[in-house]
Amino acid sequence: MDNLLTTPLTSWHREHGAKMAPFAGFDMPISYRSILDEHRHTRTKASLFDICHMGEFMLTGDRALESLSRLVTQNLATLAPGKCRYGFLLNDNGCVIDDLLVYRLDPGSFMLVVNGARMETDREWIKERLGAGAELEDISQRTAKIDLQGPEAFKAFEQVLGQPVKLKYFTFDAMHFEQEPLLVSRTGYTGELGLELYVHVEKALALWERLLEAEVVEPAGLGARDTLRLEIGLPLYGQDLDEEHTPAEAGYAGMLKSEAEYTGKTRAFDVRESLVPLKLDGRRSARHNDAVLTSEGAAVGRVTSGSFAPSLGYAVALAYVDAQRAGDKEFLIDAGRSQLRAERVGLPFFTEGGARKKIE
Numbered sequence: 001m002d003n004l005l006t007t008p009l010t011s012w013h014r015e016h017g018a019k020m021a022p023f024a025g026f027d028m029p030i031s032y033r034s035i036l037d038e039h040r041h042t043r044t045k046a047s048l049f050d051i052c053h054m055g056e057f058m059l060t061g062d063r064a065l066e067s068l069s070r071l072v073t074q075n076l077a078t079l080a081p082g083k084c085r086y087g088f089l090l091n092d093n094g095c096v097i098d099d100l101l102v103y104r105l106d107p108g109s110f111m112l113v114v115n116g117a118r119m120e121t122d123r124e125w126i127k128e129r130l131g132a133g134a135e136l137e138d139i140s141q142r143t144a145k146i147d148l149q150g151p152e153a154f155k156a157f158e159q160v161l162g163q164p165v166k167l168k169y170f171t172f173d174a175m176h177f178e179q180e181p182l183l184v185s186r187t188g189y190t191g192e193l194g195l196e197l198y199v200h201v202e203k204a205l206a207l208w209e210r211l212l213e214a215e216v217v218e219p220a221g222l223g224a225r226d227t228l229r230l231e232i233g234l235p236l237y238g239q240d241l242d243e244e245h246t247p248a249e250a251g252y253a254g255m256l257k258s259e260a261e262y263t264g265k266t267r268a269f270d271v272r273e274s275l276v277p278l279k280l281d282g283r284r285s286a287r288h289n290d291a292v293l294t295s296e297g298a299a300v301g302r303v304t305s306g307s308f309a310p311s312l313g314y315a316v317a318l319a320y321v322d323a324q325r326a327g328d329k330e331f332l333i334d335a336g337r338s339q340l341r342a343e344r345v346g347l348p349f350f351t352e353g354g355a356r357k358k359i360e
Contacts, residue, residue: 063133094267
């Protein structure tokens, strides 16, 4: 515990009774009340999440576009300033080093948002492969990331900060908070309408407390964030994505549209296993690494993420299954003392989120 990293908000979490646990090398809040309560509050009102463990890199230079296009799967040629795009950083085998967001700030500068547990790996991988005319700067230590998520998020932001937000899905805008730059984007990891706020670490606590002044906003931990993302079928690096699987195996072949010759491109479409969404009978959830069996009992895969889905009333899971059996409709999950029946379904599990809601 002593070697865990902290965020600018760690002391606040502890002072307000958060249940803390290690995550991505950081001491992070898992919940304040119950995960179920925080999940439901996010689906109905708005919750505030400390996401300062994520990493942020700036990539600039005359040849930044060219260099970055050779490293990430995003089609940067069609990414306009003011927009962001989700994609992957791949190894030479076409497997996922990390999933990341690329923000295009202007024609020659980009911000990359990476997973906290992969910060050092990503930074070194990119630096070693950058060409002349492009420079990478790690701004993670001075950048705080706070997510405001839920159907009342925009209303709450405007109420306490006095700045209107009209962002379309996967766009961002430059604003200010207490005379400091504030980058506000709309991507979401909960399936709900929401905002991601990037501000200097010295302003993180003030921004956090200001947003909590809105009556509809409550703090939430990573426990609810995990159940929220799983309900809409979004992957978590280290569980559903890793350096052993390609984006195509994770279900993202349709997003690999870049015409650039990025690292791993020739193998990115390889499929040996497929990540399949499963609906379980009842409330009992599968656990990470539980074996997945055919209806006849033959082992064909393993669970990557599993949880009770509070918005649905039953358990759901994601699992890698042998490609030849990924189209099966029925599976069994070996949960130790018993076997759980599972049905392959479509994504998202939860279909009523407002992430893509049009804002008038």
